[in-house]
Structures are given as structure tokens and as C-alpha cells.
Amino acid sequence: MxxxxxxxxxxxxxxxxxxxxxxxxxxxxxxxxxxxxxxxxxxxxxxxxxxxxxxxxxxxxxxxxxxxxxxxxxxxxxxxxxxxxxxxxxxxxxxxxxSGWTPEPGDDWQPADSHADAAAMLPALGARVFLTIGRQGLDAYAGTGLWTLARCVDPPEPPPSWCELLLARGPFSEADELALLREYRIDVLVTKNSGGAATAAKLRAARQLDLPVVLIRRPxxxxxxxxxxxxxxxxxxxxxxxxx
Known part of the structure; x- marks a missing residue:
């Protein structure tokens, strides 16, 4: 077979x-x-x-x-x-x-239907943004005017000048994610509802710090x-x- x-x-x-x-x-x-x-x-x-x-x-x-x-x-x-x-x-x-992730007590999840919708929500949620959406779709956030950290496995081409890039490959531990959120003084996390345990640590870290999470819905x-x-x-x- x-x-x-x-x-x-x-x-x-x-x-x-x-x-x-x-x-x-x-x-x-x-x-x-x-x-x-x-x-x-x-x-x-x-x-x-x-x-x-x-x-x-x-x-x-x-x-x-x-x-x-x-x-x-x-x-x-x-x-x-x-x-x-x-x-x-x-x-x-x-x-x-x-299966996708489901919220737990203490989570502050803000659902969005697209990157454009997510970007429009950000100014009301915080001034320092952490994007964990991969390199595709980054351009939708270029006009927010907010300080932005974007984590990707591979660098976007061409590299964006409007955000700070962090090139890293997971999985990341909850301790790692907590340290990152604190180091960069992140106010709001943006991610996709990818599901699975490998990338869920950032959600637990955001919960610990009472940070809002803009979660882009699955197609x-x-x-x-x-x-x-x-x-x-x-x-x-x-x-x-x-x-x-």
C-alpha cells in the first residue's frame, strides 16, 4: 500500500x-x-x-x-x-x-476573522505587540503604529522595517515564553488558533500575566x-x- x-x-x-x-x-x-x-x-x-x-x-x-x-x-x-x-x-x-484551543479560566481571548481584523483591534488593547503568526500575513500589521515583535522560523523577504524580528524555532517552554513577554514588556499577543500542545505555552504565559490574546479563527x-x-x-x- x-x-x-x-x-x-x-x-x-x-x-x-x-x-x-x-x-x-x-x-x-x-x-x-x-x-x-x-x-x-x-x-x-x-x-x-x-x-x-x-x-x-x-x-x-x-x-x-x-x-x-x-x-x-x-x-x-x-x-x-x-x-x-x-x-x-x-x-x-x-x-x-x-483540535483547536479552547479558553480556560483567566484567559482574555479576542477572536478575529482575519489579520486585517486583528490589526484593527490592537490599538485598543495595548502599545507593545507580540506576533506569533509566522511570516505570512505580517504586512497586515504594518500600519498599526504600535511597537511590534514578530517571531518567525525563517526571515520574511524582504525583511520588514516596521517591526523587530525574532527568528526562533519552537517548541518553547512556558518559562521561556514568560521571560520573553516580560523582557519585551508585551501588552498583547496575536496568534492563530493552531491547536496542539507544541505551541500552547505562549497562551499559558499570557494567562499568567493577564494579557489579552487576539486569536485568529481557523478557516x-x-x-x-x-x-x-x-x-x-x-x-x-x-x-x-x-x-x-
Missing amino acids: KVLLLGGTGEARELAGLLTGAGIDVLTSLAGRTTNARLPAGEVRSGGFGGADGLAAWLRTHPVDAVIDATHPYAATMTAHAIEAARATGVPLLVLRR ALPAEAETVSSVEQAAQWVMRQNPA
Whole structure:
């Protein structure tokens, strides 16, 4: 059995290891946007497919038994392309999406539908902003006039002149996040509702310091997408597709 795994997340790496350990041939496709990315078990390809039509053409010339979309919860375009290509070729598709975060007592979360909405909210919330949204979408915050720290894995191109960049790769501990928030005297945190334990420490740190968090909502998944929220569920689904 061979599986095409659209990866780039911790869940994708975990699933690739689990499936290859079970004797399943896994090809993980990475977008190639992150330098020195942690590679999963099995075969790896890098770069896009050329939209839904390009992915469908690839599936016709590289037959696989199943496709799993385990991309980032905000990779809505890739998910839409995967659904369209699977429908066109008849290849079974599963979307693996970890659950989003939910607020706990003491949290001050301000939901936003987009980066533009989040940027518009900031002047009323604080004067010193910490962005943990990655390098895509930074430009939406350039006009706030607020002091801003932006943490990214890779530097944006071209580097923005309106904010201070902090290049670092997580996961970060709660103690690390507390120290950072205090060092830079942060008033408000902006992040995406990515979910998962790996990047949740910043939320606990913000809670300890009574800081507001502007949380950008996830894009909705298409209704027709078959979806699971755990690696174990995804592995079980693959086993059910096994033609053997």
C-alpha cells in the first residue's frame, strides 16, 4: 500500500513514522517554505503540485491508494485543492486536523476573522505587540503604529522595517515564553488558533500575566471533507483502505 501524505506538521511526521513502521509506503509532500524542516520517515518530495489540476495529474501518473491532508489548519487552499483532486481521480482522501484551543479560566481571548481584523483591534488593547503568526500575513500589521515583535522560523523577504524580528524555532517552554513577554514588556499577543500542545505555552504565559490574546479563527473545513483529529484515528483509517 502507498499513501501520499501532505505534510509539514508534527502530526504528519508522527503519522509517517507510524505508517512506515507498519510496512506502508509513505510519500510525504512538503511545501518547501521552511528551511531546514524536520523530515519525516519514508520518502519526501518538496514543492507544490500546481493547484488542484496539477495534483490530480500527479495522482494519475503516480498511483497511490490514499491521500491524507495533514497540512497546517490554516492551509485552506491546499486542503481545497486536495479535496478537488481526490474527487477528480477517485482516490480516497482524509483530512487530519488537530483540535483547536479552547479558553480556560483567566484567559482574555479576542477572536478575529482575519489579520486585517486583528490589526484593527490592537490599538485598543495595548502599545507593545507580540506576533506569533509566522511570516505570512505580517504586512497586515504594518500600519498599526504600535511597537511590534514578530517571531518567525525563517526571515520574511524582504525583511520588514516596521517591526523587530525574532527568528526562533519552537517548541518553547512556558518559562521561556514568560521571560520573553516580560523582557519585551508585551501588552498583547496575536496568534492563530493552531491547536496542539507544541505551541500552547505562549497562551499559558499570557494567562499568567493577564494579557489579552487576539486569536485568529481557523478557516472552515469544506463540509464534504472526511476529517479526524488524531494521528491514531488517521492510522486506523489508512488500515481500512488497505487493499490487502
